[in-house]
Amino acid sequence: MTTRVGVVTFPGSLDDRDAQRAVRLAGAEPVALWHRDKDLHQVDAVVLPGGFSYGDYLRCGAISRFSPVMDTIIEQAKLGMPVLGICNGFQVLCESHLLPGALTRNDSLHFVCRDQKLRIENAGTAWTRDYSAGQEIVVPLKNGEGRFVADAHVLDELEAEGRVVARYLDVNPNGSYRDIAGITNAAGNVVGLMPHPEHAVEPLTGPTTEGLGFFTSVLKQLVNA
Amino acid sequence: MSLDTVKNAEQTPDAAQPWAELGLKEDEYARIREILGRRPTGAELAMYSVMWSEHCSYKSSKVHLKQFGEKKPAAGTPGADAMLVGIGENAGVVDVGQGYAVTFKVESHNHPSYIEPYQGAATGIGGIVRDILAMGARPVAVMDPLRFGAADHPDTRRVLPGIVAGIGGYGNCLGLPNIGGEVVFDSCYQGNPLVNALCVGVMKHEDIHLAQASGAGNKVILYGARTGGDGIGGVSVLASETFDDTKPAKRPAVQVGDPFQEKLLIECTLEIFGEKLVKGIQDLGGAGLSCATSELASAGSGGMRIELDTVPLRDHTLSPEEILMSESQERMCAIVEPDKVDRFLEICEKWDVIATVIGEVTDGERLEIFWHGELVVDVPPRTVAHEGPTYQRPYARPSWQDALQADAPTGERLARPTTGGGLKADLLKVAGSPNQASKSWITDQYDRYVLGNTVLASGEDSGMIRIDDETNLGVSVATDGNGRYAKLDPYTGAQLALAEAYRNVAAGGAKPLAVSDCLNFGSPEDPDVMWQFAEATRGLADACLALGTPVTGGNVSLYNQTGEVAIHPTPVVAVLGVIDDVTRRTPVAFAEEGQLLYLLGDTADELGGSAWSQVVHDHLGGLPPKVDLERERLLGDILIAASRDGMIDAAHDLSDGGLGQALVESCLKGGHGARIIVPEGMDPFVLLFSESAGRAVVAVPRSEELRFNDMCTARGLPATRIGVVDGESLDVQGQFTVSLAELKDAHTGVIEALLA
Numbered sequence: 001m002t003t004r005v006g007v008v009t010f011p012g013s014l015d016d017r018d019a020q021r022a023v024r025l026a027g028a029e030p031v032a033l034w035h036r037d038k039d040l041h042q043v044d045a046v047v048l049p050g051g052f053s054y055g056d057y058l059r060c061g062a063i064s065r066f067s068p069v070m071d072t073i074i075e076q077a078k079l080g081m082p083v084l085g086i087c088n089g090f091q092v093l094c095e096s097h098l099l100p101g102a103l104t105r106n107d108s109l110h111f112v113c114r115d116q117k118l119r120i121e122n123a124g125t126a127w128t129r130d131y132s133a134g135q136e137i138v139v140p141l142k143n144g145e146g147r148f149v150a151d152a153h154v155l156d157e158l159e160a161e162g163r164v165v166a167r168y169l170d171v172n173p174n175g176s177y178r179d180i181a182g183i184t185n186a187a188g189n190v191v192g193l194m195p196h197p198e199h200a201v202e203p204l205t206g207p208t209t210e211g212l213g214f215f216t217s218v219l220k221q222l223v224n225a
Numbered sequence: 226m227s228l229d230t231v232k233n234a235e236q237t238p239d240a241a242q243p244w245a246e247l248g249l250k251e252d253e254y255a256r257i258r259e260i261l262g263r264r265p266t267g268a269e270l271a272m273y274s275v276m277w278s279e280h281c282s283y284k285s286s287k288v289h290l291k292q293f294g295e296k297k298p299a300a301g302t303p304g305a306d307a308m309l310v311g312i313g314e315n316a317g318v319v320d321v322g323q324g325y326a327v328t329f330k331v332e333s334h335n336h337p338s339y340i341e342p343y344q345g346a347a348t349g350i351g352g353i354v355r356d357i358l359a360m361g362a363r364p365v366a367v368m369d370p371l372r373f374g375a376a377d378h379p380d381t382r383r384v385l386p387g388i389v390a391g392i393g394g395y396g397n398c399l400g401l402p403n404i405g406g407e408v409v410f411d412s413c414y415q416g417n418p419l420v421n422a423l424c425v426g427v428m429k430h431e432d433i434h435l436a437q438a439s440g441a442g443n444k445v446i447l448y449g450a451r452t453g454g455d456g457i458g459g460v461s462v463l464a465s466e467t468f469d470d471t472k473p474a475k476r477p478a479v480q481v482g483d484p485f486q487e488k489l490l491i492e493c494t495l496e497i498f499g500e501k502l503v504k505g506i507q508d509l510g511g512a513g514l515s516c517a518t519s520e521l522a523s524a525g526s527g528g529m530r531i532e533l534d535t536v537p538l539r540d541h542t543l544s545p546e547e548i549l550m551s552e553s554q555e556r557m558c559a560i561v562e563p564d565k566v567d568r569f570l571e572i573c574e575k576w577d578v579i580a581t582v583i584g585e586v587t588d589g590e591r592l593e594i595f596w597h598g599e600l601v602v603d604v605p606p607r608t609v610a611h612e613g614p615t616y617q618r619p620y621a622r623p624s625w626q627d628a629l630q631a632d633a634p635t636g637e638r639l640a641r642p643t644t645g646g647g648l649k650a651d652l653l654k655v656a657g658s659p660n661q662a663s664k665s666w667i668t669d670q671y672d673r674y675v676l677g678n679t680v681l682a683s684g685e686d687s688g689m690i691r692i693d694d695e696t697n698l699g700v701s702v703a704t705d706g707n708g709r710y711a712k713l714d715p716y717t718g719a720q721l722a723l724a725e726a727y728r729n730v731a732a733g734g735a736k737p738l739a740v741s742d743c744l745n746f747g748s749p750e751d752p753d754v755m756w757q758f759a760e761a762t763r764g765l766a767d768a769c770l771a772l773g774t775p776v777t778g779g780n781v782s783l784y785n786q787t788g789e790v791a792i793h794p795t796p797v798v799a800v801l802g803v804i805d806d807v808t809r810r811t812p813v814a815f816a817e818e819g820q821l822l823y824l825l826g827d828t829a830d831e832l833g834g835s836a837w838s839q840v841v842h843d844h845l846g847g848l849p850p851k852v853d854l855e856r857e858r859l860l861g862d863i864l865i866a867a868s869r870d871g872m873i874d875a876a877h878d879l880s881d882g883g884l885g886q887a888l889v890e891s892c893l894k895g896g897h898g899a900r901i902i903v904p905e906g907m908d909p910f911v912l913l914f915s916e917s918a919g920r921a922v923v924a925v926p927r928s929e930e931l932r933f934n935d936m937c938t939a940r941g942l943p944a945t946r947i948g949v950v951d952g953e954s955l956d957v958q959g960q961f962t963v964s965l966a967e968l969k970d971a972h973t974g975v976i977e978a979l980l981a
Contacts, residue, residue: 011577012485014400018677021694050675052398055485111393111670140674142397199674204691204808206674 003028003222005215006043008073008089010035010064014051015086015198022198023047026215035067044222045082045126046073048089050142050196060103060145061091070096082126082218083190087143090182090192099183099192100158101150106143107175115207116141116195117169118181122162125188126221130213137210139200141173141181146194148176148183158183165191228545229267231600238264247274253614260608268533268594268601271546272609275512276519279783282613285749286781289759292766293776302773307738310433310777315356315508316426317777318433319739321803325692326430327700328360331370331423331743331799333782338420341479342387347395348456348482349422351554354399355508358491359557361434361498362426365676366690367396369406369422370704370743370797374415376659376979381410384418386980392422393670398484399491402679403671404688407704407797408976410659413712416787421743421797425702427692432498436507438525438560441588443504445518445529446566448573448580449490449556453539456480456513456552486555486578493576494557500572502565509556515549515609517558518584522592522606525560529606531584531594545596560586620755630713632846634832639842641910645960648909651841652963653971655914656889658840661882662975663893680807684894686729686878691807699807703729703800706745707881708793709834710849715757716764719796720852723768724918725880726800731861732876732921734811734868735802740769742779742798747791749783757794758783765796771854774800811868813877813887814895815924815950820874822899822948824884825860825937826920830911836882837914856919856942863942864921872933875924885913887922889968892955898965901948901957909960912947924950 005023007030009016020030031043035053040046054063064070070092077083077098085093093099106112117138120131131137150158155178158164165182172179174194182193197211227233234240244254247270257265257273265273279285293312298305309326310318316330334349350367357364369392374381396403401424438445456479497503505525507517514536522529533545543551561569566582573580587593592609594602632638642648655661668683680699681689689701705725711718723740730737742765747754769776779799785792804810815822832838833847867873875895877887892899903909925933937944954964 012398012488014398014488014675015677018675021677051400052485052488055398055483057485110390111397111672113669113672113674142672142674144397196674199677202677205677205679 003219004031004043005218006031006033006040006046008033008035008046008048008069010053010067012051012053012055013049015196016049019047019049019086019198022201022212022215025201026212026219028219033069035069038068038072040072040076045218048083048085048092050087050089053088053092060088061095064092065095074098077190080187080189082221084127084214085192086196086198087194090194093190093192098190099185100154101148103145104147104149105145106147111144112173113142114173116173118166118195119169120166121164122184125165125184125191127191127214127217128165129220130217136169138208139195139197139211140207141195143174143194146174146176148180148194150177161186166193228596228599228601231266231603234264234266240264242270244270248278249274253277256614261604266601268545268549269604271550272515272519272602275515275550276609277613281512281516283781284614285616285618285783286758287615288617289762292762296766296770297775298770298773303736304738304774308775308777312776312778315359315436317739317741318360319777319801321698321700323693323696323698324429325698326428326433327425327801328357328362329423329425329702329741329799329801330356330778331421331704331741331797332780333743333745334420334422335418335745335782335785337479338388339384339416339418342384343391344479344481346388346391346420348480348554349420350392350395351482351487352510353422353424354487355510355557357424357426358494359434359436359506359508360426361432362428363495364401364424364426364491366404366425366688367401367423368404368688368702368704370706371407372409372411372414372419372795374410374418375412376410378415380415382980388418388420389667389670395482395484397672399488400675402673402675404673404679404682404690405685408664408667411708411793413708413793417785417792419745419785419795423702423704423799425700434498434503434506436520436524437505438521438529438586439527440504440562441527441586442563443586444561444563444566444582445531445584446559446561446569446580447536447556447583448559448578450483450486450553451537451539451579452548452551453553454543454547454551457547457550480552480554482554489576489578490555490557493573493578496572497569500568502561502569503559504562505560507558509558511552513549513551513553519592519606519609521558521560523610528587528589528591528593529584530587533594534597535581535583537579537581545601618749618755619752620759621752622756623753629846630848634838634844634847639838639844648913649961649963651837652885652913655836655840655882655886656968657971657975659975659979661836661886663973664976666977680810681733681812685813686732689733689735689807689810697806697808699804701730701733701735701802701804704797705729706795706797707834708795709839709845711761711794711796712845713834713847713849715760715794717849717852718794719761719764720768721849721918722796722798723765723772724852724854724857725878726798727772727774727857727861728878728921730800730802731864732811732878734809734865735804736865737774737800737802737861739801740774740776740798742776742796744781745785745792745795745797746783747786751791754791761794761796765798768854772858809869811873811876813875813891815875815891815897815899816895817874818897818950820924820926820950821930821946822950823923823925824920824945824947825863825923825942826856827917827943828912828915828920829917831915831917835914835916836886850916850918853919859940859942860919860921863937863940866936867923867933872929873923873925877922879920879922881916883914883916884922888955889972892965893969893972897950898952898954898956899948900951903957903959904945904947909957
């Protein structure tokens with residue numbers, strides 16, 4: 001049976017169809033989920049895509065977190081369903097308290113779009129098993145509010161538990177504390193990532209195809225589960 | 226103030242009216258009275274004033290613009306055969322094969338962007354995106370040709386970051402990749418920056434929609450944002466007059482944008498189109514409801530009746546006049562059959578978009594607008610929308626034109642470098658000048674990846690996007706326009722703008738099909754400016770005919786001047802091309818060591834209006850490079866064939882900065898150097914800095930050299946082998962060597978240093 005990966009569309013989601021394409025290229029079946037619908041339609045995993053959900057009004061991700069679909073996703077994530085939040089999706093996961101910390105305005109105060117080098121720090125999560133720890137990859141990054149911040153003790157805890165999933169290399173594009181580009185929950189099924197792996201899945205349109213691993217990882221995880 | 230109804234207007238024929246304050250001329254006001262057979266009501270006066278503004282009515286330009294129709298390429302040429310919808314609709318539509326149609330248009334938002342850079346530029350993107358959406362298409366990419374005052378002028382530091390942030394803030398939030406554009410600095414744009422915005426949209430042939438209201442009983446639905454007091458008189462007061470420091474600030478005349486609302490409007494409208502619920506549609510942009518209602522009614526059959534008090538408002542104190550003139554953003558107006566209204570409203574509800582039935586199509590001939598049951602507008606819609614005034618503005622060749630052209634940049638007039646060291650110094654100067662330097666500080670603020678179909682973006686000769694994942698069908702767009710060339714000779718300058726955009730599209734591997742233009746000029750009331758405009762339109766129309774690429778639409782922006790000083794005439798030309806297989810595209814980067822570099826075309830001593838003359842000598846004089854459109858077409862054919870058949874791996878058109886600048890860009894982009902041998906008998910200075918048109922540099926894999934050469938010889942295109950991709954430096958043999966590191970140092974960081 002094909003693995004079904006849901007991609008949520010909030011009002012203002014932008015990279016939803018791109019995430020669906022990445023899911024398809026990884027060999028799974030993308031399923032469109034609508035923010036007002038609590039039903040997850042039997043998906044095995046969920047991607048919260050990038051964009052400006054609800055116009056980023058109030059705070060990025062702050063309103064989406066209260067949408068009906070998120071109630072079910074939060075419930076299922078706590079039961080172990082793999083959830084990947086990319087960019088705005090990462091912000092939603094932090095607002096939902098599935099992940100610690102917050103994402104604030106880039107230190108440059110500008111939106112930045114660039115090809116970003118990352119190091120995969122934790123290759124044990126549901127979304128990174130296809131990488132090896134220490135592997136360096138290049139994927140696009142594009143955000144205006146991507147600066148990961150958290151209290152020192154939270155950061156220390158994340159580091160100590162190996163929950164930093166990816167770190168910026170060469171350039172820290174937004175002033176994130178400790179160059180953090182992505183983190184996971186303690187169970188390793190929920191991952192938040194500021195860069196956009198779904199834009200590095202085809203040689204024609206991406207700087208590399210090194211983002212595909214996030215999507216093939218979850219397939220492997222589900223097949224082995 | 227009491228309501229000025231039609232009845233009231235009939236009874237008080239001599240009441241004083243503020244026609245002059247609204248930007249109307251005395252004879253225009255008299256004509257309105259003649260059309261109506263009475264004085265207009267306040268609401269009617271408001272409508273006529275905005276719709277008869279220069280911006281909406283093209284009253285000074287239309288006698289010249291009609292050449293684009295008269296000289297359109299004949300049937301049988303690819304561009305003419307591909308045309309599905311031409312000038313006059315919200316945007317032109319072109320057949321690109323496989324059942325797909327593409328719509329694109331470039332438009333100006335110059336004046337608002339000077340007053341309020343962020344909002345002016347943001348709503349410029351918003352407006353052009355709605356134009357594309359109104360044709361039935363999903364918007365898929367944007368581009369932005371920009372012109373600023375001198376890069377080191379304090380006001381540029383105010384205007385540029387705001388404009389860039391506005392374009393990024395709005396476009397990024399809509400999820401539209403920004404795939405290119407231009408940034409040019411010149412002191413002539415001081416106080417009159419140009420913000421042109423282009424959008425591309427894709428649809429299937431059967432999805433094309435038009436702006437017309439037909440079928441008595443069909444409902445008029447206004448949907449999107451509520452109407453507020455922003456942008457009142459934007460087109461008449463802002464865009465149709467010369468700026469004057471002595472008048473009060475015009476900030477309220479600039480609209481305020483909400484990209485989130487627009488994103489919902491796009492998705493909602495596309496779902497409505499998908500269920501075929503719409504008979505006619507028009508976006509609300511310049512002149513707001515006045516424009517949408519009068520144009521829809523004018524283009525359709527029958528009349529229209531509107532209950533203006535049903536329009537959802539953001540500010541409940543607005544008068545009928547203000548509601549008609551408001552340019553509040555993110556609004557659309559649709560004509561819907563009665564039995565489809567419920568479903569239409571349901572889809573709007575799904576997307577949290579406010580939708581209101583505000584009237585219906587009638588079997589009469591008038592546009593009637595009521596305010597709480599009282600008739601406040603009763604006009605023949607064509608007289609508002611399509612039969613505005615037409616001016617034959619006087620024009621004459623400027624008295625200074627001959628002297629300007631006589632001041633040619635000869636070797637005697639401008640000192641040329643004669644040593645290798647001198648050539649290197651000038652190459653670095655040009656590559657590090659604000660106009661030729663890397664624009665990444667600007668373009669990195671735009672999302673180029675969203676939608677996942679961007680094949681080529683900024684830094685390339687053209688922007689290219691895939692439109693079908695399965696077949697790899699794609700389109701590309703390039704915009705160009707050199708105000709310095711056009712100042713020296715507007716006829717040739719406009720043709721050079723088209724030639725360059727055509728060449729840029731072909732260099733990427735796409736076949737040029739159609740043109741959209743944004744004509745930015747000074748005041749039409751100045752005969753010098755009007756001559757420039759007349760010459761430029763004549764030049765462009767002639768060139769479009771010669772290249773077989775029809776003009777499908779565009780926009781004219783006049784009054785780009787402060788006091789007596791006009792900007793350089795700046796015709797910005799966008800060319801749309803189609804490519805059957807985007808995997809065959811050709812980038813500018815030299816990516817493979819050992820590939821052979823060929824210079825295509827002829828290089829003459831042509832430095833008039835060149836980047837070198839500007840950067841090194843701050844000089845503008847002489848004549849621009851000559852145009853040979855037959856040669857451009859041949860060069861284009863060769864570039865397209867070589868891309869398709871894998872004979873070239875890189876191509877870069879030669880334009881401002883000449884071969885030297887193209888080599889710098891291709892080397893840096895690919896991370897490889899080049900060894901260049903100056904062809905025998907060629908002056909190395911001319912080789913590196915001349916801006917002769919009809920040229921490109923290409924990288925040919927050694928295995929393809931014979932085949933490529935044979936093709937060029939057979940087709941009669943001069944192709945000169947000038948070197949090889951090699952090493953870590955640009956080495957012009959016998960002259961100078963400059964390392965990639967040194968080039969990069971000169972070429973990057975320039976814009977941020979100036980704006981910091």
